[in-house]
Amino acid sequence: MFENVKMPEGMNPEVLEHLMFPKNYGKLDNANGIGLAHDEKTGEYVIFYSLREDEIIKDAKFATNGCQDTVVIGSMFSEMIIGNDTEYAQKAVQKMHEKLGELTPQQKVCADIVFTAFIASMINYENKLEGKEEEMHVLKMKESCNGEQK
Amino acid sequence: MQELYKQKHQLWLSVLFASFAINDETIKSRLYDFSTIMFRHMKWIGQDILAKGSNYNYDRDMMLYRQEKVFPILEDLQREIAQVQKLYTTEELFFRIKSDEKYLLEYIESLLNNPQNNQEITAFNMQRKWPDNELAQDQIDALTLFLFDESYKEYELILVYAYMQARTNDVVQFDVFQDLIDESYFHLKSFGNMMAKLGILALPRELHELTYVVKDFQKFIKDGIAEEEAAKEMCLELSAAIKDEELSKFFDFINNQESYHINLMQKLL
Incomplete structure (x- = not known):
């Protein structure tokens, strides 16, 4: 499956489809893990909602005020992980990271903010399991979408 | 009221994006004008909600259907207007809004009566x-x-x-x-x-x-x-x-x- 994942290195029909109709975009009302990756410098954020049953990610959604690269990557990534277990999702993050060489520095940052929000949603789920009261787990980004170092 | 606000938000987008989608310049221009009226309706409904001590949000639940001809777009608009009108009460604000929408519906009906308007959507x-x-x-x-x-x-x-x-x-x-x-x-x-x-x-x-x-x-x-x-x-x-x-x-x-x-x-x- 991973072999067929095409990253947005050019404007192919798959990318165009994700641009026109982002998959799994919006709020997930019954999410049990909510993660926010936030870039304080630019104000950009990705919020990631996941619904887990034990180790299986039954559903996921995301929303962002970021650029179209963030939307395309969020759309592709959420499609990859739904219905799979958390171990698969971690591999998906790793696998997509391996492909980042094909991306511009800005697109790499866009990918990172999506993955960071997903990881934050997993942390939120675990925290709630441990009895912590946490509406969402927030992780701050170290790099901004414009590719500059903070 | 939130449901009404949501449907009005969606109707505004539907009319606006219908104006973008349709190539005929006259229809495009008329629908665009109607979209600005729909946006004002949305604003007034929002003000009414706030005045009553409640709140609204920008949640949506809509798709932009990829129609290939003008008439299906216009028929979608007719259905959407009929749906939102079920939520209006007898207040003065809604009398005004319904009057605007009645005029829009009449315009749509006039377009549907002329088969030449059913042009391709690209x-x-x-x-x-x-x-x-x-x-x-x-x-x-x-x-x-x-x-x-x-x-x-x-x-x-x-x-x-x-x-x-x-x-x-x-x-x-x-x-x-x-x-x-x-x-x-x-x-x-x-x-x-x-x-x-x-x-x-x-x-x-x-x-x-x-x-x-x-x-x-x-x-x-x-x-x-x-x-x-x-x-x-x-x-x-x-x-x-x-x-x-x-x-x-x-x-x-x-x-x-x-x-x-x-x-x-x-x-x-």
């Missing part, structure tokens, strides 16, 4: 050909990304400024927000029609409340100024990259408008 064909001039593929790609980024951004700005305008008692702020809404509306119209020309018309994605519920006004305005600067930069880059005199002039024109938005926003600090 706004969703994903052909990505610029009809006015032959552009190289990299220029088309750059234009495509720009239009997706900026159409979302203009939609976002319209709604964020409208949200803040509805909650201010400061006359200067109200006035500046209105100017910014009007300008963003014009930009959205321009970009929406360009997307339709390229065959890539799509709804801007839904706004999350993290985007429009502003907790730190000063920071929001400063971030907004930085965004306007970035938008200016994108316009300049695009203007330089696209070898089409008319498009370059257009992006220079938009760029100068973005510059003045920065001045407008600085009045808010």
Whole structure:
């Protein structure tokens, strides 16, 4: 499956489809893990909602005020992980990271903010399991979408 | 009332994007005018909700159907108007709104009575050909990304400024927000029609409340100024990259408008 994942290195029909109709975009009302990756410098954020049953990610959604690269990557990534277990999702993050060489520095940052929000949603789920009261787990980004170092 | 607000928000988008999708200039122009009326309805319903001590959000639950002819788009609008009218009460505001919608329905009916109006819709064909001039593929790609980024951004700005305008008692702020809404509306119209020309018309994605519920006004305005600067930069880059005199002039024109938005926003600090 991973072999067929095409990253947005050019404007192919798959990318165009994700641009026109982002998959799994919006709020997930019954999410049990909510993660926010936030870039304080630019104000950009990705919020990631996941619904887990034990180790299986039954559903996921995301929303962002970021650029179209963030939307395309969020759309592709959420499609990859739904219905799979958390171990698969971690591999998906790793696998997509391996492909980042094909991306511009800005697109790499866009990918990172999506993955960071997903990881934050997993942390939120675990925290709630441990009895912590946490509406969402927030992780701050170290790099901004414009590719500059903070 | 939130359900009514949501449906009115969706109806506004449906009418606006129908105006982008339809090629006939007369129908396009009339529907665009109606969309501005629908936007005012949405604003008034929002004010009414706030006056009654309640609140509204920008949640949506809609798709932009990829129709291939004009009539299915018009028939979708008829159905959507009929649906939202079920939610109106007997208040004066809704008498006015229903009167506007009745007139729109009559206009739609008149269009449906003439089979010549059932022209082909090319706004969703994903052909990505610029009809006015032959552009190289990299220029088309750059234009495509720009239009997706900026159409979302203009939609976002319209709604964020409208949200803040509805909650201010400061006359200067109200006035500046209105100017910014009007300008963003014009930009959205321009970009929406360009997307339709390229065959890539799509709804801007839904706004999350993290985007429009502003907790730190000063920071929001400063971030907004930085965004306007970035938008200016994108316009300049695009203007330089696209070898089409008319498009370059257009992006220079938009760029100068973005510059003045920065001045407008600085009045808010």
